[in-house]
Amino acid sequence: MALLLEVKNLSKAFGGLQALRDVHFTVSAGERVGIIGPNGAGKTTLFNILSGFYPPNSGLVLLHGQDILGKRPYQIVNLGLTRTWQLVKPYSGMKVIEAVSVPTFSHRAKTRAAANYDRQGDIVKILDEIGLAEKIWEDVDNLTHSELRLLDISRAMATHPAILLLDEPFSGLSPRETEKISRMILDLNQQGLTVVIIEHRLRELMKLVQKVMVIYFGEKIAEGTPEAIIRDPRVIQAYLGERSPDIGLA
Amino acid sequence: MSLRKILSRLFIYPPAGFMILAGLGIYPAVSGNTLHVEILLLAVIYAIFAMSWDILTGYTHEVNFGFAFFIGGAGYVSGACNAFLAFPPALSIPLAALGAGVAGVLIGYLTLRLKGPYFSMATLAFAGILYKLAFILYKITGGEEGISGLQSLSSGPVTDFYLTWGVMIGIYFLLLFYSRSKHGTILKAIRADEDVAQSSGINTAYYKVEAFALSGLLAGIGGGLYAHAQMHIGPVMLSGSLSVLVVLLAMIGGMGTIVGPLLGGILLSILNEALRVVEVYRIAIYTGLLIVFIYLAPMGFVNLEFVRQSPWLKRFFLGKEESHGPSSGG
Numbered sequence: 001m002a003l004l005l006e007v008k009n010l011s012k013a014f015g016g017l018q019a020l021r022d023v024h025f026t027v028s029a030g031e032r033v034g035i036i037g038p039n040g041a042g043k044t045t046l047f048n049i050l051s052g053f054y055p056p057n058s059g060l061v062l063l064h065g066q067d068i069l070g071k072r073p074y075q076i077v078n079l080g081l082t083r084t085w086q087l088v089k090p091y092s093g094m095k096v097i098e099a100v101s102v103p104t105f106s107h108r109a110k111t112r113a114a115a116n117y118d119r120q121g122d123i124v125k126i127l128d129e130i131g132l133a134e135k136i137w138e139d140v141d142n143l144t145h146s147e148l149r150l151l152d153i154s155r156a157m158a159t160h161p162a163i164l165l166l167d168e169p170f171s172g173l174s175p176r177e178t179e180k181i182s183r184m185i186l187d188l189n190q191q192g193l194t195v196v197i198i199e200h201r202l203r204e205l206m207k208l209v210q211k212v213m214v215i216y217f218g219e220k221i222a223e224g225t226p227e228a229i230i231r232d233p234r235v236i237q238a239y240l241g242e243r244s245p246d247i248g249l250a
Numbered sequence: 251m252s253l254r255k256i257l258s259r260l261f262i263y264p265p266a267g268f269m270i271l272a273g274l275g276i277y278p279a280v281s282g283n284t285l286h287v288e289i290l291l292l293a294v295i296y297a298i299f300a301m302s303w304d305i306l307t308g309y310t311h312e313v314n315f316g317f318a319f320f321i322g323g324a325g326y327v328s329g330a331c332n333a334f335l336a337f338p339p340a341l342s343i344p345l346a347a348l349g350a351g352v353a354g355v356l357i358g359y360l361t362l363r364l365k366g367p368y369f370s371m372a373t374l375a376f377a378g379i380l381y382k383l384a385f386i387l388y389k390i391t392g393g394e395e396g397i398s399g400l401q402s403l404s405s406g407p408v409t410d411f412y413l414t415w416g417v418m419i420g421i422y423f424l425l426l427f428y429s430r431s432k433h434g435t436i437l438k439a440i441r442a443d444e445d446v447a448q449s450s451g452i453n454t455a456y457y458k459v460e461a462f463a464l465s466g467l468l469a470g471i472g473g474g475l476y477a478h479a480q481m482h483i484g485p486v487m488l489s490g491s492l493s494v495l496v497v498l499l500a501m502i503g504g505m506g507t508i509v510g511p512l513l514g515g516i517l518l519s520i521l522n523e524a525l526r527v528v529e530v531y532r533i534a535i536y537t538g539l540l541i542v543f544i545y546l547a548p549m550g551f552v553n554l555e556f557v558r559q560s561p562w563l564k565r566f567f568l569g570k571e572e573s574h575g576p577s578s579g580g
Binding site: 051053072073074077078082083085089090091092093094098099101102103105106107108109152155156158159 | 432435436438439441442443445446447448449450451452453454
């Protein structure tokens, strides 16, 4: 499979805090990759750098072999990399159809469209795939938390991305809603979308992805299939800490 | 765009707007009262100010507290072109408006990263600088006196009025069309969350500067019209009190609707003049009423909840929502 995203020696410090240290990984076209790590490990920082919101201190990020560091967030979206947000940031004050129409005005959506681009048709198709079609005329402010997450994913999909970064898509959702979003992610992946997912809910994530990368205090400590990762002693140590010596309490 | 398409677009715009435009158009023709025509002329110019303020602040919610910068700045440029270079209003007003538009690009670019009170203070500062300059450069600006004896717009108050009225109608429909096109939608997206708008692939900086430039350009047209209609431009048109008045007119009418600032600008200006029967207390009563209005309708009268909830009132004051989502034109 062709390499879609290459990250080499990526480092980022906020003052004295080293948020990322020499992180490197690759994502192939069509892959489903998970990124896990304890709170504060640097996962969201990684997304913020990949999507152009933070500049890194050093390193290289290649999308389709093209260097995207230093590009503005909207330029990166137009090159095919789109993200969603850990804390949903809805377009409040708009209707669902309007909110999803915003990305259809992006350069990428326009140039990828046929000569007679059917904007509304595109929006309806995306909302239909994601399962929000009946909410198309609803005010964004009236949507539930899980619908807002679906809307955020719809917004990202309307830019016609090659690779989608999902930042904790399951947080705050019930098992049923999690199941629904998982299925939707698999569907989109089957249609050719590459996905990278940050998630804390390991049980759900492990079922969804083919490859997992573990970040701990800004460093990548392991990478492999979900089966290998959950047995990796370094990962267990990062999540649960070392077994403490028995001091005879209790 | 075919005539049929234009007519079907007009149909979706708010009837309240058409009624006030028509009312303004009929009154001077049937009434011979020159004073009333002069009052309506000023009301029309204030409505231009309020609407051009609304396209930036009503849609992005970044409050421009220095709008006099564009109004007075263009007024002075237009006045100076006429007084010293003998340019006719037909040339001096477009020149001044163009200057205000370019200033809009510059200030828009400089304030791109500012939000909330910081943005407002920056706009306030730019207007403050221009206000001081009007006194420092007294050889050109006439200092406290301003520039007098400018050429009038046309031969008489009634033709002055109809010229201004025509310009206002043009600006009103331009802004309605712009705000309902992709440009308005993107500005609303930036208002909700600029980061998310960027991760929708939108060059948010471009659209913010564009709105700033449009807002400045149209205010510049209004400022130029004012200078020539009054045949005078003075530092009052650069003052903070004018900036605040424009904010109030647009806010009380209803921000982010274009038609609200139109109604607010016209009706409140007429109210202000009507209060001249109690001239001694006029300012006190007028500002008191504005405070009461803000208290009753903080988001403006056309944005009141009962207007938005009632299908008839909503259709009347806000127009019809487009069935096909925002168009890509504009």
